Amino acid sequence: MDKAAEKSDTPVVQREDFIEALRSAQAMFGLPLTGTLDRNTLAMMRQPRCGVKDSVQHKFLKFSILGRWRRKHLTYRILNYTPDMTRSGVEKAIQAAFKYWTDVTPLTFQAIKSGHADIMIRFARGSHGDNVQFDGPGRTLAHAFIPEDGRVHFDEDETWTEGTGRGINLRLVAAHEIGHALGLGHSKVYRALMAPFYAGYKPVFKLHSDDVRGVQALYGERESDSDSTILAPPQITTSMPPTSGQPDPCTADLDAFILSPSQKGYAFKGDYVWIVSEHNGAGHPIKINRLWKELPGNLDAAVHSQYTGRTYFFKGEKMWQYRKFVLQKGFPRSVRHYGLPPNPQAAFQWPGKRKIFIFQGDGCWLWDEKSRNNLGSSPKNIGNLLTRTPSNLDAAIAWRNGAIYLFRADQYWRVNNRLMAEAGYPNSKPKVWMQCV
Template sequence: MGCLFQAVVISAAILSTTSLTVMQRRDQFVEATKYLKKYGYLSTPLDPHAEADQSSETVKEALRIYQRISSLPITGKVDKATIEKMRGRRCGVEDPFNQKAMKYRLFGGAWRKRSLTYRIFNYTPDLGKEGTQRAIRSAFKYWSDVAPISFKEVSYGRADLRISFHDRGKSLCNSPFDGPGRILAHAEAPPSGIIHFDLDEDWTEGQYSGTNLRIVAAHEIGHALGLGHSQYTNALMAPHYRGYSSYFRLHFDDIRGIQAIYGKRETEDSNSVDMTPPTTAPTPTLSQAPDPCSAKLDAIMLGPWRKTFAFSGDYFWTVSEAGYNEPIRINLLWKGLPGNLNAAVHSQRTNKTFFLKGNKVWRYTGLRLDYGYPKNLTKLSPNIDAALYLEKNKKIIFIKGSLYWQWDEISYTDLSIYPKRISNLFTGVPHDPDAAFTWKNGKIYFFKGDKYWRLNRHLKVDTGYPLSIQERWMQCNY
């Protein structure tokens, strides 16, 4: 009788735990669908009692679109990463993305005049009057630097753009804020001119904590000028707040959008646009340069200045948060280095850069070729496919076909025990990769053809990969 009673108790406990899990899944599903409805991904009425199996194809497609524009693994499911992203800080304006093209979206009308006034009705106590004014003034400058529009602050009377801070439930704002986190601000399309910020946020400037007022204000001003949300995750006009950056620049999609409405400024301020290569070398004639949106990669690396360098043929280009920059001839930056490389890798440990082609290796310190190089490869196979710096153990990995070598720059490495099968080190990666490297976020990426794979800290390919190099890495517009 005691055993029977114990079995009943255990069964009840298991049932209780299972029911809680199902309830959590259902709650998260309802939370996600409400979010998708609120921000324009779903237009159909929602059933609050819907099952949490996400069987609706309409919801799945809405989730896939949201995951795509949020740079999440595209699963079509309400997973942990998706829920966490939905709970993050963002703009209160909806983003009804229902087209496949990744580009700027227009938002209502446009201002007919090109000289606009703005008035700040109240200030955040976090920065005070002068700090708030400086942040807002800097935010306007991002747009006036690239488009033929100007802004002037007025202290009384009616202004074209009206800026104010509102707290939760204690103001006349038509779209009340939700307290700290989540919705940071919202704005209305021209010719409304309304720009509101959540007073309850911790507004900051020049620091990584809190929420940067200058960047959020620049986003909302974009709305007030007629821009909708961008599907580029790294664009200013992306719906989610990405955090403070000390070197913040407009994304090329932001610039393309504002110039589509108001035209180009005759002389753009280069301080507002992150479109230039990290060198003062003269730019060559680009008639023979590859198109980064269609070129086959020879190599890619996180190199000097923590810049991402992509190589194809006789050219390289840098890839930043704003997309790719114009290709430049390789030998204009690295003197004596040939094109059509097999692999490139920069060591964060020694600050040396290695380039491999055929049976030779070139080693540079900064941009200067080290004495005695190039040298012949004696313990590696020629025509290596890819090379990468493995942060986990500070070693360099060389890959060819389905095999790899692991080399320590400082300590003696017995390379006679190599090569070994790549599947012993990485799980789920392709053989014969075109390129591979470890990026700023510590993640490892493999590239082959027009696809790339991302690996987690367990050196396994993340769910939802491979993805398109052109759309995600080069951020090309199709």
């Protein structure tokens, strides 16, 4: 949740545009639509608020909907704790925040202590790896990501409290951000929990009817009066088992791993793919063909070329070429047309170079995607090319930091620009990349 910036160097805009923007803001605040920057409007703009961007809403609706989970039993995990409160205090505040939503829907939530959860809760400050930077005390308090991402982040530069009017109340801010994680956008109703501004500490709080209508539009009404919708953390701390045939990022060997045009890491296994971040671990697995139409599962390898903007996927003797998420005309094609081996195991492009490295067993093919010469026709022994690295890889990726990472089973190696695995490797893939405990 942000206080609007103090007035400084205001960009020049057309008077009509400025008035329309003010009227839109006043509508969000529940103020008279004067179109003038009056005292009440300025006061509202300076309130601390949620960092999630306001959505464009239908003129007859107050709440807004941005997404939806496809199931009604969800897990959550608190990744770290603020020093402002005790661990039990944080857990009770988060549990109370979920209860506002379980009281009015058939949703259930279960806390887990390790592995990937549907909703991953974290305290962080400043830049923390999701391209939405926190800004210090006040202004933006927290933000969340809509289904089926589910990340919820709180600004550690705030003072988080419960049971007092001092600081920022964790229970109510968490309830608001959980609303986003469930698929709700900001509400036009000023007194609603899902309004974009933090309204302060309330020892007794009940969801506004607009909040209830919004979440019930997504998940329906509560089916019983059972009070067991918030489940206690399991006694044994293991990763959550996969559901509906989904792979478990904590235990799955990778089929392929790419850094996409948008600089997101996509890890593939079977028919599924999930986003991987060095700060937040593995996201929620989704079907591959929801993103890349006509692309099969159980891939052999994949690589994205920063040089041409093309993404290549390999399976058997075929290669698929995509630009962003659009399959290019004439694909799939035979890999033999490019002098490449069938069933490659891993691939990456060296940062800043045209050459793509394609691995199979202990062999490595160097392929120039723009050259008419099939440079891939002369494989090199991986031991003669890369030092202290394994053969029979599962996947490989050139990461944002310029390093190369090789993966096999539950281990990974980091390769420097001298083509040598660095000291201290191999390391644990589940622990470091997937952030499984």
